[in-house]
Amino acid sequence: MIKTVVVMGATSAIATAILRQLVGADAYRVVLLGRRPEPLQLLKQDLLIRGAKIAEMIVSDMGDSRGAGLIVQEVLSHVTTIDILLISYGELGHIDARTNARETDRLLQVNFTSTAALLSGFLPLFENQRHGHIVVISSVAGDRGRQSNYIYGAAKGGLSVFLEGLRHHCFRFGVHVLTVKPGFISTPMTAHLPKGVLWSTPEAIAPLIINAIFSNQSEIYVPGFWRWIMGGVRLLPEWLFHRSRL
Amino acid sequence: MWTSWGKIQHIDLPKVPFSPSVLNSSGDHLAIGNLRSYGDSCLINPGTAISMLNYDFFLEWNSQSGRLRVCGGVLLADILQRCVPDGWFLPVVPGTKFVTVGGAIANDIHGKNQHKVGNFGHFVLELELLRSDGEAIKCSPNQNASLFYATIGGLGLTGIILNACVQMIPIRSSMIDTEIVRFNGLHEFFELSANSLNDDYSVAWIDCVTQSHGRAQARGHYIRGRHAQSGTLVSHSIGHRRNVPFEFPGFMLNRATIGFFNTVYYHRQFFKKRSLTQHYDPFFYPLDSVLNWNRIYGKRGLYQYQCVIPLGGRKALQEILDCISVSGQASFLSVLKTFGTIPSLGMLSFPTEGITLCLDFANRGQSTLALFDRLDDILRQVGGRLYPAKDSRMSSLDFKTGYPQWQSFLQYKDPSITSCFWKRVMGYTPPKMKPGPDAFPNRSGHL
Ligand SMILES: Cc1cc2nc3c(=O)[nH]c(=O)nc-3n(C[C@H](O)[C@H](O)[C@H](O)COP(=O)(O)OP(=O)(O)OC[C@H]3O[C@@H](n4cnc5c(N)ncnc54)[C@H](O)[C@@H]3O)c2cc1C
Numbered sequence: 048m049i050k051t052v053v054v055m056g057a058t059s060a061i062a063t064a065i066l067r068q069l070v071g072a073d074a075y076r077v078v079l080l081g082r083r084p085e086p087l088q089l090l091k092q093d094l095l096i097r098g099a100k101i102a103e104m105i106v107s108d109m110g111d112s113r114g115a116g117l118i119v120q121e122v123l124s125h126v127t128t129i130d131i132l133l134i135s136y137g138e139l140g141h142i143d144a145r146t147n148a149r150e151t152d153r154l155l156q157v158n159f160t161s162t163a164a165l166l167s168g169f170l171p172l173f174e175n176q177r178h179g180h181i182v183v184i185s186s187v188a189g190d191r192g193r194q195s196n197y198i199y200g201a202a203k204g205g206l207s208v209f210l211e212g213l214r215h216h217c218f219r220f221g222v223h224v225l226t227v228k229p230g231f232i233s234t235p236m237t238a239h240l241p242k243g244v245l246w247s248t249p250e251a252i253a254p255l256i257i258n259a260i261f262s263n264q265s266e267i268y269v270p271g272f273w274r275w276i277m278g279g280v281r282l283l284p285e286w287l288f289h290r291s292r293l
Numbered sequence: 294m295w296t297s298w299g300k301i302q303h304i305d306l307p308k309v310p311f312s313p314s315v316l317n318s319s320g321d322h323l324a325i326g327n328l329r330s331y332g333d334s335c336l337i338n339p340g341t342a343i344s345m346l347n348y349d350f351f352l353e354w355n356s357q358s359g360r361l362r363v364c365g366g367v368l369l370a371d372i373l374q375r376c377v378p379d380g381w382f383l384p385v386v387p388g389t390k391f392v393t394v395g396g397a398i399a400n401d402i403h404g405k406n407q408h409k410v411g412n413f414g415h416f417v418l419e420l421e422l423l424r425s426d427g428e429a430i431k432c433s434p435n436q437n438a439s440l441f442y443a444t445i446g447g448l449g450l451t452g453i454i455l456n457a458c459v460q461m462i463p464i465r466s467s468m469i470d471t472e473i474v475r476f477n478g479l480h481e482f483f484e485l486s487a488n489s490l491n492d493d494y495s496v497a498w499i500d501c502v503t504q505s506h507g508r509a510q511a512r513g514h515y516i517r518g519r520h521a522q523s524g525t526l527v528s529h530s531i532g533h534r535r536n537v538p539f540e541f542p543g544f545m546l547n548r549a550t551i552g553f554f555n556t557v558y559y560h561r562q563f564f565k566k567r568s569l570t571q572h573y574d575p576f577f578y579p580l581d582s583v584l585n586w587n588r589i590y591g592k593r594g595l596y597q598y599q600c601v602i603p604l605g606g607r608k609a610l611q612e613i614l615d616c617i618s619v620s621g622q623a624s625f626l627s628v629l630k631t632f633g634t635i636p637s638l639g640m641l642s643f644p645t646e647g648i649t650l651c652l653d654f655a656n657r658g659q660s661t662l663a664l665f666d667r668l669d670d671i672l673r674q675v676g677g678r679l680y681p682a683k684d685s686r687m688s689s690l691d692f693k694t695g696y697p698q699w700q701s702f703l704q705y706k707d708p709s710i711t712s713c714f715w716k717r718v719m720g721y722t723p724p725k726m727k728p729g730p731d732a733f734p735n736r737s738g739h740l
């Protein structure tokens with residue numbers, strides 16, 4: 048039986064690593080969504096060679112929430128069931144957005160509103176088919192608002208809460224919702240940042256995420272030690288937290 | 294902060310992921326692969342280091358003809374993962390599978406089968422090169438041939454290798470029939486070499502520490518292998534880390550510990566000859582099972598010294614071994630390999646008929662560099678040369694003498710691409726440094 052996986056933001060390094068491991072291990076039909084046709088085309092061909100049974104691509108701008116309805120329609124014109132829906136697009140943004148109303152609005156759109164809209168658009172399908180995995184890449188940044196990137200953090204925090212509610216709702220439909228919270232991962236998104244010992248790679252975290260999908264976990268920190276780091280960050284008392292530059 | 298495999302020189306500028314417009318920015322550029330080169334050929338400062346690792350797509354795979362087209366950032370490990378189950382193997386592999394196709398071409402890498410088949414470049418059917426003028430040029434032995442031969446072994450300086458078509462070789466099994474023979478002294482090594490010309494793969498591990506009568510004893514293990522004719526086709530497992538057969542002393546690499554290690558390793562094999570059939574993974578990549586093994590050399594890093602001594606230089610080889618063993622600086626992992634008669638294709642390719650010797654040295658500063666200078670003196674007399682992929686200190690003069698085609702190479706070099714290595718061997722002096730007394734002041738002085 049060929050399983051169908053639909054990926055929003057397929058060109059993301061994390062999504063690419065997950066897809067490669069999936070198609071290398073089992074029979075999949077992949078439906079890839081992204082903004083830019085050339086890298087999407089490369090990935091499509093790559094996945095076919097690495098074992099995907101069928102690969103299709105849909106060029107669309109998921110970051111704009113006004114388009115969510117159309118995107119859902121377009122995907123549903125390709126597939127009738129979805130075994131795994133993976134949402135992995137996102138944008139870190141620049142700290143200057145702090146004083147820029149439009150940029151703040153845009154970052155919240157890209158990282159939260161648009162994803163929430165898409166998830167609502169796909170919900171009827173999952174309610175009907177009564178199975179499937181909804182996997183969304185959120186972030187440890189959503190665990191506590193910090194001066195260094197609280198707009199992105201707020202979006203991811205909102206997303207995590209949304210997913211928590213969605214998971215609650217989906218439980219009685221037998222649909223699994225997984226919130227993935229990566230820590231520092233070396234990908235194009237973070238290429239400009241200085242790297243240290245806390246950094247991991249998409250190839251290293253992909254198997255952890257895949258394992259969490261098939262064991263129906265609710266929330267996963269990748270790598271796992273981030274659960275403890277963020278636990279610590281959340282527990283910091285305000286007087287200490289405010290003196291930090293986190 | 295990042296660095297190459299030897300960890301000698303560190304770069305404090307961010308790496309930039311590859312994108313098609315990446316060469317448009319001002320200043321110097323250099324495409325880098327998985328940074329498995331030991332020295333500074335994969336470093337640039339100042340300038341933009343373009344990491345190719347995110348450009349790692351398979352483009353075409355024909356399991357009938359064994360032709361594979363992949364992007365420059367694809368790792369050899371990923372190719373084996375995909376192609377071995379179909380009955381195809383990489384034509385040439387180095388001592389680690391974690392190098393990119395771009396890196397393999399840029400250094401025209403050689404493997405344990407160099408004596409039989411040549412280098413990686415001999416199996417590149419075509420490649421596509423992105424130049425800083427925005428043009429993407431297809432090159433092959435039939436099309437833009439000179440640019441092709443400049444790019445094979447071209448140290449990444451002719452442009453970004455976007456993708457390449459490689460001819461794989463057929464195998465019937467993922468196992469390697471291996472034979473390990475103990476030898477004592479160079480004469481035995483040469484005898485074994487002469488008798489092993491028909492083996493697909495051959496290499497020798499040599500003890501460069503132990504002396505007898507004031508000379509290097511030159512004992513070791515000669516390892517030869519061929520693809521098994523029947524069996525299963527399974528690629529290496531990912532994530533699974535085996536134990537190395539011996540324990541590295543994690544602290545203090547000194548003459549005593551290394552000498553002890555070498556003696557134990559030598560006698561590990563009790564019989565003169567031993568045969569076994571093993572998977573390609575431990576046969577080709579024994580070191581890959583230890584992640585970041587270069588860390589055992591500590592913060593100061595390590596040098597690798599790899600030279601090729603042309604035919605007829607046997608005496609020089611013994612002299613070099615003597616010099617190393619007297620210095621007491623050698624470490625484990627000294628390797629000897631015979632290069633065959635097939636001429637290398639690249640203008641700056643390293644392999645040439647003769648013997649290649651390759652050893653690791655913990656960085657002990659001036660004393661290590663002084664030893665290399667003495668080795669260079671011996672090498673120079675027999676017309677040998679050093680491998681740029683492993684180098685971070687050869688002199689400009691030695692490079693230019695060892696690679697006489699460097700001048701014709703210049704016309705194919707991309708004007709907006711350079712590397713720390715290239716500036717060094719071209720005789721560029723960093724602005725703040727006082728010029729030395731000779732014409733090529735960089736000689737080990739850049740450190
Ligand atoms: C344990 C170990 C064993 C080894 N054994 C061998 C061996 O047996 N034989 C051998 O020949 N070598 C050997 N090497 C050296 C290694 O194979 C080479 O240094 C190889 O080139 C490294 O590839 P890389 O992808 O890490 O490239 P890097 O080291 O990052 O770069 C190497 C060169 O390739 C260029 N380059 C990389 N990608 C591109 C691209 N897409 N376009 C243009 N230029 C590019 C860089 O500019 C640089 O000049 C060994 C290294 C290690 C660590």
Ligand SMILES: NC(=O)c1ccc[n+]([C@@H]2O[C@H](COP(=O)([O-])OP(=O)(O)OC[C@H]3O[C@@H](n4cnc5c(N)ncnc54)[C@H](OP(=O)(O)O)[C@@H]3O)[C@@H](O)[C@H]2O)c1
Nearest residue numbers: 058059060061082110136137138186229231232234235236
């Ligand atoms: N890397 C980390 O350290 C880290 C940590 C925590 C969470 N995450 C999350 O992990 C997910 C994957 O990111 P990654 O690390 O794999 O980075 P990446 O490789 O840079 O991928 C980012 C993806 O998001 C898409 N994207 C960016 N901005 C967009 C926009 N405005 N509209 C639509 N799509 C947009 C990109 O599409 P294009 O290819 O078209 O640019 C790309 O597919 C993201 O949600 C990110 O927030 C990453």
